[in-house]
Amino acid sequence: xxxxxxxxxxxxxxxxxxxxxxxxxxxxxxxxxxxxxxxxxxxxxxxxxxxxxxxxxxxxxxxxxxxxxxxxxxxxxxxxxxxxxxxxxxxxxxxxxxxxxxxxxxxxxxxxxxxxxxxxxxxxxxxxxxxxxxxxxxxxxxxxxxxxxxxxxxxxxxxxxxxxxxxxxxxxxxxxxxxxxxxxxxxxxxxxxxxxxxxxxxxxxxxxxxxxxxxxxxxxxxxxxxxxxxxxxxxxxxxxxxxxxxxxxxxxxxxxxxxxxxxxxxxxxxxxxxxxxxxxxxxxxxxxxxxxxxxxxxxxxxxxxxxxxxxxxxxx
Amino acid sequence: xxxxxxxxxxxxxxxxxxxxxxxxxxxxxxxxxxxxxxxxxxxxxxxxxxxxxxxxxxxxxxxxxxxxxxxxxxxxxxxxxxxxxxxxxxxxxxxxxxxxxxxxxxxxxxxxxxxxxxxxxxxxxxxxxxxxxxxxxxxxxxxxxxxxxxxxxxxxxxxxxxxxxxxxxxxxxxxxxxxxxxxxxxxxxxxxxxxxxxxxxxxxxxxxxxxxxxxxxxxxxxxxxxxxxxxxxxxxxxxxxxxxxxxxxxxxxxxxxxxxxxxxxxxxxxxxxxxxxxxxxxxxxxxxxxxxxxxxxxxxxxxxxxxxxxxxxxxx
Numbered sequence: 001x002x003x004x005x006x007x008x009x010x011x012x013x014x015x016x017x018x019x020x021x022x023x024x025x026x027x028x029x030x031x032x033x034x035x036x037x038x039x040x041x042x043x044x045x046x047x048x049x050x051x052x053x054x055x056x057x058x059x060x061x062x063x064x065x066x067x068x069x070x071x072x073x074x075x076x077x078x079x080x081x082x083x084x085x086x087x088x089x090x091x092x093x094x095x096x097x098x099x100x101x102x103x104x105x106x107x108x109x110x111x112x113x114x115x116x117x118x119x120x121x122x123x124x125x126x127x128x129x130x131x132x133x134x135x136x137x138x139x140x141x142x143x144x145x146x147x148x149x150x151x152x153x154x155x156x157x158x159x160x161x162x163x164x165x166x167x168x169x170x171x172x173x174x175x176x177x178x179x180x181x182x183x184x185x186x187x188x189x190x191x192x193x194x195x196x197x198x199x200x201x202x203x204x205x206x207x208x209x210x211x212x213x214x215x216x217x218x219x220x221x222x223x224x225x226x227x228x229x230x231x232x233x234x235x236x237x238x239x240x241x242x243x244x245x246x247x248x249x250x251x252x253x254x255x256x257x258x259x260x261x262x263x264x265x266x267x268x269x270x271x272x273x274x275x276x277x278x279x280x281x282x283x284x285x286x287x288x289x290x291x292x293x294x295x296x297x298x299x300x301x302x303x304x305x306x307x308x309x310x311x312x313x314x315x316x
Numbered sequence: 317x318x319x320x321x322x323x324x325x326x327x328x329x330x331x332x333x334x335x336x337x338x339x340x341x342x343x344x345x346x347x348x349x350x351x352x353x354x355x356x357x358x359x360x361x362x363x364x365x366x367x368x369x370x371x372x373x374x375x376x377x378x379x380x381x382x383x384x385x386x387x388x389x390x391x392x393x394x395x396x397x398x399x400x401x402x403x404x405x406x407x408x409x410x411x412x413x414x415x416x417x418x419x420x421x422x423x424x425x426x427x428x429x430x431x432x433x434x435x436x437x438x439x440x441x442x443x444x445x446x447x448x449x450x451x452x453x454x455x456x457x458x459x460x461x462x463x464x465x466x467x468x469x470x471x472x473x474x475x476x477x478x479x480x481x482x483x484x485x486x487x488x489x490x491x492x493x494x495x496x497x498x499x500x501x502x503x504x505x506x507x508x509x510x511x512x513x514x515x516x517x518x519x520x521x522x523x524x525x526x527x528x529x530x531x532x533x534x535x536x537x538x539x540x541x542x543x544x545x546x547x548x549x550x551x552x553x554x555x556x557x558x559x560x561x562x563x564x565x566x567x568x569x570x571x572x573x574x575x576x577x578x579x580x581x582x583x584x585x586x587x588x589x590x591x592x593x594x595x596x597x598x599x600x601x602x603x604x605x606x607x608x609x610x611x612x613x614x615x616x617x618x619x620x621x622x623x624x625x626x627x628x629x630x631x632x
Contacts, residue, residue, distance in 0.1 A: 010453075104461045104485065112435050112460070115428035119602070122441035124595035125432075129587050133580040133596040137326075143604040144428070145420045167483040169420065264449040271445050279440040280449040286435070288459040 003305055004048040006068070008038040009055030011077055012294035022302065026053070039067035051075065051301050056098075059083030065092055073097065073310060075300045077293050078284070080234065081314065082207035095304065096314045099296040100156070102284040107160035109283040110202050110232045113256025116277040117228050118144040118200070123274045142226075142253075146170050150198030152191055152215070153205030153233065154180055161202055173197055191215070195222035200230065207234035217242035220252050228254045232283045235260035244269050247276055258283050319621055320364040322384070324354040325371030327393055328610035338618065342369070355383035367391065367617050372414075375399030381408055389413065389626060391616045393609050394600070396550065397630065398523035412630045413616040415609040416472070418600040423476035425599040426518050426548045429572025432593040433544050434460040434516070439590045458542075458569075462486050466514030468507055468531070469521030469549065470496055477518055489513055507531070511538035516546065523550035533558035536568050544570045548599045551576035560585050563592055574599050 005019065007028045019026055027049065029041035038058075042049060049068050054060055056078020062085040065071065073095045076084070079102060089096050116122055120141040127138045149165045151158045151174040162172050162185055173186040175194040180187065188194035191214060195201055201223050203215055215229075215238040223229060229252060231238060240261040246252035247270070254275040260266050263281055270276055284293065299311045321335065323344045335342055343365065345357035354374075358365060365384050370376055372394020378401040381387065389411045392400070395418060405412050432438055436457040443454045465481045467474045467490040478488050478501055489502040491510040496503065504510035507530060511517055517539050519531055531545075531554040539545060545568060547554060556577040562568035563586070570591040576582050579597055586592055600609065615627045 105459055108431065108460045108484070109435060112428070112431035112437055115424065116432060116437050116441075119425060119428050119595075119598070121428055121432050121593065121595065122438045124598055125438035125593050126442075128582055128594040128596050131587075133582070137601070138596055138598065140601050140603045140606055141598065143421055143602040144424045164483040167480040168424070266444055266449070277437065277441050278444040279437065280444050280454055282435070282440055282454065282457065285453070285456050286459040287456045290456055 005051040006042045006049045007053040009058045015294040035061040035063040056080040062088045073304045075297045097300040097310045099293040101292040103156045103160045105289040106157045106283040114230045115144045117254040117256040118142045122277045147199040150194045150201040158204035195219045200228040203231045203233045226253045230256045232258045321367040322358045322365045323369040325374045331610040351377040351379040372396040378404045389620045391613045413626045415612040417608040419472045419476045421605040422473045422599040430546045431460045433570040433572040434458045438593045463515040466510045466517040474520035511535045516544040519547045519549045542569045546572045548574045
């Protein structure tokens with residue numbers, strides 16, 4: 001008897017193809033934007049769906065757990081868990097898996113955005129394409145090397161970032177609420193203290209369910225008019241109105257932003273600023289990484305339904 | 317009696333201010349584009365000019381040496397020497413100085429352009445600003461980490477680049493016509509062999525006077541449809557028509573280009589391509605680097621005329 005799966009987020013085409021080749025029936029409802037949409041669209045198959053394909057932003061909300069009584073496994077194509085109700089999943093015995101294979105690509109994007117913000121890469125590209133080079137020189141950027149780098153959240157992404165930064169001749173500080181041992185990088189006592197001691201601050205914190213803003217106005221002001229802020233974590237971890245205002249008024253030097261509080265909507269005011277580099281949540285969007293992530297989603301579902309175990313389950 | 321200087325390239329304002337504060341008379345003719353222009357514009361002061369401020373692209377051509385019979389020192393704000401006639405300068409006893417303080421910023425830009433090309437940073441920024449994210453996802457980029465990096469020209473910039481690349485978990489190869497010892501990076505027997513063994517190729521060679529193209533069509537084809545080419549050296553070291561054609565037709569994957577054969581003119585066809593990142597020769601254009609370079613120019617001139625020695629003379 002065919003195993004039925006629901007899919008509430010897009011996946012690489014080969015993932016669906018391979019699942020269908022193996023006889024799974026996949027119900028795709030990724031056009032929805034909330035658990036109510038997904039629950040409604042999956043309702044006709046709710047009695048049969050035993051597995052769910054989700055994404056880092058969609059997760060596994062409580063409402064969807066309740067709407068899918070036969071659900072055994074939720075395979076998330078990403079690592080964010082802030083929209084997943086882990087206690088509710090545990091109570092129901094549902095296994096949740098992520099794709100812990102994206103840290104290097106995300107750390108790369110942090111460097112790329114930090115350098116692009118300092119060296120004005122996107123602005124420079126616009127400058128050349130608009131023919132402005134023929135009229136003169138563009139304004140100077142700032143050095144990336146030899147700076148005081150700050151990493152807010154020293155998990156696997158933060159550590160991959162720190163290893164890359166070691167080649168740039170600066171100093172590396174971090175703040176993480178969980179004490180770290182055996183690391184040579186300088187620990188700061190608070191996020192604001194880290195910002196005060198940093199020229200370039202990278203937000204690499206995991207978004208946790210119900211967690212509030214961790215980059216507030218005070219922290220951005222501590223970073224200051226020459227400071228550069230990079231966000232490859234989550235937009236809602238930042239006081240975005242304060243960020244936009246400080247960038248527009250000179251209170252913060254520059255920013256490289258891959259994530260936004262209400263993405264894909266980006267604050268209108270940011271779109272006109274030259275001191276920001278804006279990317280559409282592409283930290284893991286490389287061919288190589290998407291392939292690896294898709295293979296991980298696939299391996300979790302196939303192994304679960306053939307051997308009764310998941311490959312990369314979340315400890316819940 | 318005041319010492320007269322000529323300036324044939326732009327300098328940071330503080331350099332001119334400090335020279336004038338110290339009593340130098342500076343004749344600025346940077347609007348010219350050839351040695352004939354500069355010689356003509358400096359002609360009224362040719363009998364008095366003892367020092368010259370030049371740039372990495374303008375250098376010290378033979379015609380200008382002949383036009384300035386009292387010239388003792390030429391302080392170049394840059395490191396390129398391909399437009400400087402060193403033998404003619406030596407024959408006249410003219411000291412030539414450069415600013416060997418820009419290697420780290422140039423190496424940074426090489427990384428920034430390589431990452432921007434792989435991760436489509438400039439394209440992504442255009443995508444967000446144009447509101448396209450609201451309609452869907454942009455095409456995937458490619459990973460930068462874990463690749464086969466190739467460095468063509470392992471001088472001080474190439475070595476600064478290699479040290480940075482060590483944090484990205486790939487392999488580092490190089491080709492340099494001058495044998496290098498004591499380095500852990502893999503030497504290749506030729507430039508084309510290096511290209512064949514590279515995913516991302518960085519051109520870091522010095523432009524030498526009268527030197528021809530070192531990145532020809534064969535080398536770019538060896539790099540191939542998935543290859544990425546980065547040029548932070550000189551545009552005229554590359555067969556630019558072949559580069560443009562291969563980029564436009566899929567023979568080469570992507571490129572990050574800071575220099576062009578006939579800059580500030582950029583080949584029209586490049587301006588419409590999404591697989592290139594174009595910057596207006598800004599490899600050393602940071603506030604910090606420009607300050608350091610200006611201080612170096614200043615130190616050479618001041619020390620020469622007060623102590624009879626230069627600080628960073630070129631060995632000629």
